[in-house]
Amino acid sequence: MKKIRIVEIELPEDKTIDNYVEINALQYQDRLNLVRNAMEERKLDFLVIYGDREHFANLHYVTGYDPRFEESILVIPKRGTPYLLVGNEGLGYKDVAKLPVEIVLFQTFGLMGQPRDKSDSLESVLKDTGIEKGSKVGLVGTKYFREKEFCSPQYSIDVPSFITDVVRSLAGYENVVNQTDIFMHPERGLRTFLNAEDIAAFESASCIVYSGVRRLLLGLREGISEYEAAALLAYAGFPPLSCHITVGFGKNALLGLSSPSPFRKLELGEYINFGFGVWGANIARAGLATEDEKHFPSSASNILQELYFPYFEMMTRWYESLEIGTDGRSVYNAVKEFVENPDNGVSLNPGHLIHNDEWLNSPFYEGSQDVLHSGMAIQCDIISAPKSPLFGVHVEDGLVLADEQLRNELRKKFPNTSARFDSRRDFMKQKLGIEISDEVLPMSDIQACLAPFMMSPGKVLAWI
Numbered sequence: 001m002k003k004i005r006i007v008e009i010e011l012p013e014d015k016t017i018d019n020y021v022e023i024n025a026l027q028y029q030d031r032l033n034l035v036r037n038a039m040e041e042r043k044l045d046f047l048v049i050y051g052d053r054e055h056f057a058n059l060h061y062v063t064g065y066d067p068r069f070e071e072s073i074l075v076i077p078k079r080g081t082p083y084l085l086v087g088n089e090g091l092g093y094k095d096v097a098k099l100p101v102e103i104v105l106f107q108t109f110g111l112m113g114q115p116r117d118k119s120d121s122l123e124s125v126l127k128d129t130g131i132e133k134g135s136k137v138g139l140v141g142t143k144y145f146r147e148k149e150f151c152s153p154q155y156s157i158d159v160p161s162f163i164t165d166v167v168r169s170l171a172g173y174e175n176v177v178n179q180t181d182i183f184m185h186p187e188r189g190l191r192t193f194l195n196a197e198d199i200a201a202f203e204s205a206s207c208i209v210y211s212g213v214r215r216l217l218l219g220l221r222e223g224i225s226e227y228e229a230a231a232l233l234a235y236a237g238f239p240p241l242s243c244h245i246t247v248g249f250g251k252n253a254l255l256g257l258s259s260p261s262p263f264r265k266l267e268l269g270e271y272i273n274f275g276f277g278v279w280g281a282n283i284a285r286a287g288l289a290t291e292d293e294k295h296f297p298s299s300a301s302n303i304l305q306e307l308y309f310p311y312f313e314m315m316t317r318w319y320e321s322l323e324i325g326t327d328g329r330s331v332y333n334a335v336k337e338f339v340e341n342p343d344n345g346v347s348l349n350p351g352h353l354i355h356n357d358e359w360l361n362s363p364f365y366e367g368s369q370d371v372l373h374s375g376m377a378i379q380c381d382i383i384s385a386p387k388s389p390l391f392g393v394h395v396e397d398g399l400v401l402a403d404e405q406l407r408n409e410l411r412k413k414f415p416n417t418s419a420r421f422d423s424r425r426d427f428m429k430q431k432l433g434i435e436i437s438d439e440v441l442p443m444s445d446i447q448a449c450l451a452p453f454m455m456s457p458g459k460v461l462a463w464i
Helices: 025-041 057-063 088-096 122-129 161-171 196-219 226-231 250-255 303-321 328-339 404-413 415-432
Strands: 004-008 046-051 072-077 083-086 102-105 137-140 176-178 246-249 271-278 281-288 377-380 394-401 440-442 459-463
Touching (some): 072 122, 088 102, 196 394, 226 246, 250 271
Antiparallel strands (some): 281 394
């Protein structure tokens, strides 16, 4: 019977990416067609999609445009050209959009103090798009709700009230409903279905993230500051960040989401936490700053048996439970004993979906009937944060589920990408002893690698 042991591996070298993929205008048109199919099913005359710097992913999915500094809305009629409303600075950035749209300047979206003299009122602008009394309008923000949260969840909308109120005044309150689930439902949401081009784009993003993470791991040393460690990521702006870069040592690591500081320097034996996420990819790790067991704090001398081994066993069950057609409940049940044990300090879902935003939704929760399907991008993101002296452990990497047809398409269109998936799958099976399905496409070159000694990243847990 295999047991968990510490084995030595070599961190894979950085990959030379030869197939950066840009989603083209035809694909954005295909996405618009999918949106209109959903509108027809729901008997909508218009879909109004909101976006801002933080909540851009739904709008970007349809257009290729991501608002910067400002708010923006996309008005999609059931027929004809969509309207993209932008502020002053969005007017100069508008040509980034790949979908043919009619650009409308709405200066109220501009920052405070900027000109407001060249655009009409929002009521007038939306009237010109065709929205009128009796129009059936779906509003898309970044959340939809359940009856447990609001008594009338279909009318609970997280789009700013200065937009929502005007749409309701034009169409009638009862005709304006939350339709965010068109994009973000954990099983049926449009953004949960990646095609071959999407997968290749996200995989190249993951290679970029891994390159930075590898440099950070190999560069950890006593006395390095959080800022110096973050600089090793060498982030150059592509792809755009999906979340703040986080690097924390000691008490800062316990904050979870803290930005790197030049004032906090690494001490042997203390807790480390870092994460690096861009559009479509995220890798994160947490553990102790040691080179071997000798540097474990005396209060955490048994951390391997008490936390790291159980976490790795749980993570193995999580990976091995993933397959197309299973539901989120089955995956949750595979790790339930660990995640529901209060001593392990797991407070969020055991995994979630990813897209251009770091967290799209999650099918992994108690009783979930959401079915996993081909094209779904998933993060193994299970944060265990017990109290001192163990502090915590976190091994986060991404993957995509792909059926045989999609895998064959990837081999044909993106052979190098496909080969990297195969190599990572073989590594997980042969080096780590994790028997994942052929339907699982690992995105990270250190997929599921739990290094109990963060300053010796080549020493990882495996089934031997």
